[in-house]
Amino acid sequence: MYGCELRDDGSTRGYWQYGYDGKDFVALDTERWVYYPLTDQAQVTAQRWNSPELRVGERNKNYLETDCIPWIRKYLEYGKEELERRVRPEVKVSDQTVNGVTKLHCQVYGFYPRDVDVKWQKNGIDVPSYEAKHVFPNSDGTYQIRVTVEVPAEDREGHSCHVDHASLDQQLTVRWEPQSSSNTLWIVIGVLAGVIAIAAVGFIIWRKRSGKKKNYAQTNTSDKDGS
The missing domain is CATH 2.60.40.10 (Immunoglobulins)
Structure with missing residues (x-):
């Protein structure tokens, strides 16, 4: 497992670590750029990788500092608009x-x-x-x-x-403002008053229409009697 980090303050950090059989094995010291063993069995491997002939840590350093961080900056630039998007709740x-x-x-x-x-x-x-x-x-x-x-x-x-x-x-x-019982009562009263008012208006309209129909019927009857 390896990678690098670019923090908000501009500082960077790299890491490089190996595991074996489900357990941590060796890890890279990113200050001295040498590997240190995480188990007794890894001591021989760490010594070999740190030898002047291999210097594995130095090669990994070049990747972390030369390649990894620039790639992060490039990807951040590609996704800058989405990463900086802010929508208020x-x-x-x-x-x-x-x-x-x-x-x-x-x-x-x-x-x-x-x-x-x-x-x-x-x-x-x-x-x-x-x-x-x-x-x-x-x-x-x-x-x-x-x-x-x-x-x-x-x-x-x-x-x-x-x-x-x-x-x-x-x-x-x-x-959160709890609704008091008095407020609830006034709401109920208001609703009932509205229903009663609508019913009263409907009744008045019905009476007027009924009266017109009655007068019309009486007029027709009078006309027939006169003829």
Whole structure:
């Protein structure tokens, strides 16, 4: 196994290691460019590779420094647009109450790249999620995730969803506002009032149409009697 790394600060690192029979065997010291044994059985091999006649480590050094790093830079340039792509997430919080237990859902969607940290907190303290966190792909190349926690009926205040992502300058926080019973009552009253108003308008229209038909029938009857 061998390769090289190009870090964000511009520094580089190379590695070259061999295994045998499922175990590490010898590895390259990238400061002295010599191989060192990882097992007793590898000592003879390491000595032979480090001999002046072979100098295997020096040859590997040339590849890691001369070929490997330039290839990484070239591939990074090819994929620069995709690697630097950033799409901010959309966040929606909702609740669902079943059998007296309230579940809070934090739906985070439309973000890129894939790595994201989503969690629920209550007054600044993390609330563990009872569901595994899975990130799913969208058809447009972005991703989505949903994190759910259970909230006791007597402990509903102070919950918020927190999202960390590479596209954000700072953590995104969305508070969950529990709906009070009074608000629910007013919503029900509003819906009922709307239904009653629609029914009343319909009844008035029906009465007017019925009255016109009755007057028309009476007029036709009078005309026939007169003739």
